[in-house]
Amino acid sequence: MPRRLLKLSLLAVLALALPGAAVTAHAQTPEANAAQADGLQQKTLYETGASGRFLMGGQWQFKLDPSGNGSVADFAANASTTGWANVAVPNAWNAKDYSDASFTGGVGWYRKAFHLPSAKKAFQWIVRFESVNYRARVYLNGKLVGKNTGAYLPFEIRLPNGYLKRGGTNLLAVRVDSRRFPTDFPPSGLSSTGVPTGGWWNYGGLLREVYLREVDSVDIKDVAVLPDLPCGSCDASLTYRATLRNYGDKAKKIKLRARLGAKTIGLGETTLAPGEARKFSRKIGVKNPKTWSPTSPYLYNTSITARSGDDALQTYTVRTGIRSIKVVDGHLMLNGKPLHFRGFGTHEDSLDKGFAIDDAQREQQIQWAREAGATLLRSHYPLHPYYYERLDELGMLAWTEVPVYSVKTQYLKKRIVRQLAAKELESAVRTNINHPSIIVWSAGNELSARPGPVQGYYIDRAVKLAKSIDPTRPVGLAVAGYPSAGCQPEYGPLDVIGINEYFGWYSGPNGQIADQTTLSDYLDSVRQCYPNKAIVITESGAEANRSGPVEERGTYEFQQAFINYHYGIYATKPWLSGAIWWTLEEFAVKPGWEGGNPWPAPPIHQKGLITMAGVKKPAFADMQRIYKGTVQWGP
Template structure:
């Protein structure tokens, strides 16, 4: 396929400045893009923002270059003025190039280019290198020294690309180039398109860029492909079985004998020795018994250190650090979600990684504040519509927060879910989430989606069945859930049979719903009872409830602080009368951007801000925050009573 002139010109400029690189030019192009500023050529230093994962990570921070590819998408003049599109500019990564741009063009998406010039931390030819992107939105193409090395589709989950040894400059400057396209389509996760009025649709703001950190990983012949340390607890007084499964890859050119060791707490664990052929994989498995384990729970989040080390001879060539906790999470025959054998009735917060000035590319201070504010509200669970940043997972493990871990298969229309490729991409998203986050004890549910059709047919049933089966194959120790739009007319659905947990997104008394069926909040108790009758053996969770508020006013007027406070008191009061509920999640902790022309049911909205948040975008707590705090703190969330 013929490369577009814009792409060819950009690559030509990138390659020309890299000594020895082969320029990938298009003869039709005569005018190169604006010359880039001369960045500092940096040697990354060993370091990491989050602890768990492979050692020998080098954070690619410092100076990056960025430019928008305005010619390719023909952006309107207003958007051009708000963003630096006339040439290259110095930036840092992570970054959202439209972090403060709330225009329609910003939501629609565009193409951006990033460039990083760096030297390798070692000249030794013994080492291989991998580049790791924690999250890029949405389609990525990566070049090293003018040559393509990989692509990716998706966001919110990491991907890695091996940097071919033949392209690396061991003693010179390496040029990494990433083309990012954040234009969204109905087949993406989450999907996007245009409304009847031509406004972009989507469940949250479409931030473009390299939105989480980038690492360079150094590999000394052996690398970790999969690391699974899975504690299995069959009863609260039982010994725990800790199941190890570690897959190594030999990047070297000859076979090597590798010894793999670990420890679990203070106990040493020998995982054995194997010969691994060049470019081949080997799996190491072992199960150990922990007789009197200290259990992890939100009230006592005890963690066991379980680092893994690979040795060739006496030399440690690869390491993987992690902490995990011993705990059980399951649904009993009476449809209750049990943590360590006790019934849960958690109270949670929905969250989005969003910031007034940083957009999605939030920093560690914002992540810590999110966790702090969640705990101060009395909540003990986090739910997002996508996998959260790995640092948030670590903080949740350490501080005793539960996580409803969901993939962004959100509101995908049946006509697109019907396509085999879309289902395959969803399956890949689920697998990646489980493999990435399986060692965190805070994760209690694998959610396979959110608000697909409220009346699922054969297509959705097929997807849910396959997704649930895949999740249980990858991790049989956690229940599988899914969040549905709560409408009485939906009735009982057999397509939900493969699920363990059903999340109900209910907005009785806020949105009218189809034909006004949820306009009257007094119908909520009856509706919840009908859900229980439909699914008596499944755990039922209120996965969303909330009301917008941006001003003071009459309690009966939607959009006022008084209405929001009354709303949360009523709904939480109803939940308290349903002893079979396993939890409830307020949507959301803090305000975030949704899309242009968003009103959220508020007669006086502040588009594009989702103002159901209990805390404003600028950090001010609304009166309803304290109502939620009072009721959350007054709820027995961890089952001092019997598991009915």
């Protein structure tokens, strides 16, 4: 049984005792018992990360703020339960509501009463939110302690000692504003006819789990374990990077040690003054490494521990793979062998929970993709960490993108918007840097097909920033495929160009992609424009929701013919590094969505090969035959 599934099967017995469990146990203390009664559990839904994490499960309360101007006294500091609904977090408050008002967004408040797992004064406490959509203000016992803007990526807020009740009940409250603007990621607003616009359904809430993190004076952050594999049969090296910060009120003498399997590695020693942070880095050799690949996804167990004297203050756990991913002569090469991957796009969405899905549904999506023969997943935003850990374990690949999607040039030209977009990519890289499954960092999707200097500036800045953090992976961008776009010098800094092609489905500007028989020549023209860049089909698709004539758009038969024609063309382009169908499973887009289907079912995007109810369409079998018949890595 795979390691992950074994752990899940033992969940009730073992309380999911993952490597992320706290260094210091809190069994049988009054504080620990009170915290457990509040629903705090010393476990995580994924492994990578620092010790001392407590899942803030159990009962939360939720209340809408219709005016959007509710006072702190009413929502964050008032113990009254009037009008509050009991919910479980993760939670999307507008799941199952596909109205215009739901998509436009609003303001809601979440709150949770909790006790600290330990009253020890040396401990600092940090609350970690895995994803909040979209603007969050966080209050502790009625006091504002932090803010964040943006979804799909985690953020952390340290809880000030002066606001904490170490031996009593604390009240954590979060104001969530899900209203989007044209400068957000993805942008939203109104069309010229007053219809809400946006990239996918705007679910509001605490969309992924919340953790309380214990810090015994010293915290380990920004951990990276980066492999360097010169060739498939070469010796390798690993570069360890980490940042230490002393949150205590006294200086600490620290030894930083790493473990790689049974091997201990000294990363350095230092004395940190209160509030001081310091970076550590060391490169080590690994002889005769067991490499990570789709056919043999070997993972090394490694960790970094900060010690003060005999005390282990914190441990950061990583499972990593040694592999290389490079662009050589215009092709993506994994461990020196060419990739021709076949994959699916995916969204975190469900009919009953909206975005706030659980690991069981994530696992189902992954298994559907494997059943179809896919080796890669792509989304418009960084996926939940569970996906990446499972892809690591299974030898699958990931195209990891930030939601800088269809931002209009008039907004992208604003310096602050470009800076925020680049920061989004920086956060995605730092968060997910240790997953060998990730082979491309994507700086965005479907910006203007004729970039110009504004987009060129963003691309250049984003690529340089990503590579300054992670020099081991290529950086790409997904673009809308139109023949009239021509060759674009602004794409010069990119290593990989993703083409979203819908030839024969949409008509495109001036009807230039209406005829699918022009696809082959178009792809050849892209290759001529960018002979030294890896080219990937990042999207292709056709809606299907009924049986009917093969020539009728929106039928299962049309979708089957579309797949067979397009993938037949891809097979004649050996220089293509991969192709991705958009999407594996249906998801909600926006009010009035029709997607080119004459008989749509808005707001559901129906290009998926599996319905939101979990039913496979006839084209699933066609794709399975094609994917399993394709050599996706090597020789």
